[in-house]
Amino acid sequence: MKISVRAQSCTAEGAFEVLAKAKALEREKGIKVIHLEIGEPDFDTPSGIIDSCKEALDQGHTHYTPAAGIPELREAVAQYLTRHRGVDFDPQDILISTGGKLLIFATCMTFLEEGDEAIYPDPGYPPYRSAIRLAGGHPVPLPLLEEDDYRIDVDRLSKLITPKTRLIILNSPQNPTGALLKKDDLEKIAEVIKDSNAIVFSDEIYSHLIYGNNAKHASIATIPGMKNRTVLMDGMSKTYAMTGWRLAYAAVPREYFTPMQKIINNTVSCTPTFVQYAGIHALLGDNPEVAIMKEKFAKRRTLMTRLAGDIPGFSAKEPDGAFYLFVNVKDILSKYQLSSKALADHLLYQAGVACLGGSAFGDTGEGYLRFSYANSSPNIEEAMDRIKKIIVKDFPL
Ligand SMILES: Cc1ncc(COP(=O)(O)O)c(C=O)c1O
Numbered sequence: 001m002k003i004s005v006r007a008q009s010c011t012a013e014g015a016f017e018v019l020a021k022a023k024a025l026e027r028e029k030g031i032k033v034i035h036l037e038i039g040e041p042d043f044d045t046p047s048g049i050i051d052s053c054k055e056a057l058d059q060g061h062t063h064y065t066p067a068a069g070i071p072e073l074r075e076a077v078a079q080y081l082t083r084h085r086g087v088d089f090d091p092q093d094i095l096i097s098t099g100g101k102l103l104i105f106a107t108c109m110t111f112l113e114e115g116d117e118a119i120y121p122d123p124g125y126p127p128y129r130s131a132i133r134l135a136g137g138h139p140v141p142l143p144l145l146e147e148d149d150y151r152i153d154v155d156r157l158s159k160l161i162t163p164k165t166r167l168i169i170l171n172s173p174q175n176p177t178g179a180l181l182k183k184d185d186l187e188k189i190a191e192v193i194k195d196s197n198a199i200v201f202s203d204e205i206y207s208h209l210i211y212g213n214n215a216k217h218a219s220i221a222t223i224p225g226m227k228n229r230t231v232l233m234d235g236m237s238k239t240y241a242m243t244g245w246r247l248a249y250a251a252v253p254r255e256y257f258t259p260m261q262k263i264i265n266n267t268v269s270c271t272p273t274f275v276q277y278a279g280i281h282a283l284l285g286d287n288p289e290v291a292i293m294k295e296k297f298a299k300r301r302t303l304m305t306r307l308a309g310d311i312p313g314f315s316a317k318e319p320d321g322a323f324y325l326f327v328n329v330k331d332i333l334s335k336y337q338l339s340s341k342a343l344a345d346h347l348l349y350q351a352g353v354a355c356l357g358g359s360a361f362g363d364t365g366e367g368y369l370r371f372s373y374a375n376s377s378p379n380i381e382e383a384m385d386r387i388k389k390i391i392v393k394d395f396p397l
Pocket of ligand 1: 039098099100101102125171174175203205235236237243246247248
């Protein structure tokens with residue numbers, strides 16, 4: 001049977017591929033791999049959230065809910081977003097989803113016709129490109145460069161916008177670079193977008209994970225005139241260590257709400273009911289663990305940046321947000337005629353450290369490695385030590 005062109009255009013996510021390879025290595029060779037490839041907190045979900053879920057199960061919240069989500073959670077999200085983003089959000093515009101990834105797909109399915117162009121960050125989260133292609137759209141990569149601190153160059157963006165551009169994907173704090181778009185970046189970006197036919201998908205899943213005194217989260221939805229053309233996505237996976245719960249939400253401009261809701265309705269029906277009840281506690285309850293996790297991420301960020309900087313041929317600036325370090329390894333790659341993927345494989349098989357070649361995030365990511373610091377400080381120390389030994393031995397500069 002022929003596989004559809006759309007299904008063929010969908011690529012597997014690098015982090016999951018490397019995780020499978022690393023697990024096979026552990027199983028077959030008994031090697032203890034240090035996992036710096038996958039983007040998920042190593043902490044447990046805060047206990048209050050788990051208790052709320054158990055309570056919801058005990059109370060019999062085990063049936064379907066409306067596709068858009070239970071009213072109590074939609075209300076909680078609206079309150080939370082209003083407080084955190086500083087503009088008013090109405091519960092009617094809040095769509096609950098089984099994870100942020102589904103909202104990326106639902107957005108692409110809602111706005112893209114065959115051949116419509118969608119601009120997405122490169123390097124960037126790999127499902128953007130897959131979702132655009134699955135929806136029949138034409139993916140247009142927006143290069144993010146190290147010399148711009150991986151922030152969006154507005155002239156470059158404006159040159160990519162054409163009358164066929166229907167969707168522009170933004171992501172801040174950014175995966176894989178940790179870059180943060182500042183309010184004035186967003187004002188300039190909004191100026192350019194306002195003259196186009198495009199809707200913005202603003203992926204703010206790392207909004208809580210921002211470090212340093214001066215760094216602050218800003219959303220394009222708060223720029224005057226942008227809220228009614230922005231699908232703002234955030235979720236519980238990263239902030240509350242809830243990756244396996246599959247819970248996220250979007251604030252959707254009212255005129256697009258019903259079509260997006262229908263996509264949720266026709267795919268997953270709704271988000272698991274007891275998970276939604278737990279989500280209310282995540283957003284509005286007391287979760288002291290969240291601040292502790294963030295503090296630990298901040299320390300690990302500094303530790304990993306310092307240790308990576310001691311490895312010959314590695315260079316990286318301390319990122320502002322998320323939990324990734326994007327390391328420039330171009331000198332090693334060019335001297336040894338290697339790809340970033342080949343270097344990442346070498347580190348997996350020779351050092352027992354799993355990380356991702358930058359090309360897993362798009363062509364502009366070639367020349368870099370991504371390390372997740374969602375792992376303990378002792379593991380980060382050991383990983384960087386193992387890597388340093390292998391690099392000094394196998395790839396002297
Ligand atoms: C930038 C970005 N967006 C969205 C997601 C999806 O998160 P989830 O589907 O777990 O809500 C991720 C997960 O790694 C991510 O890095």
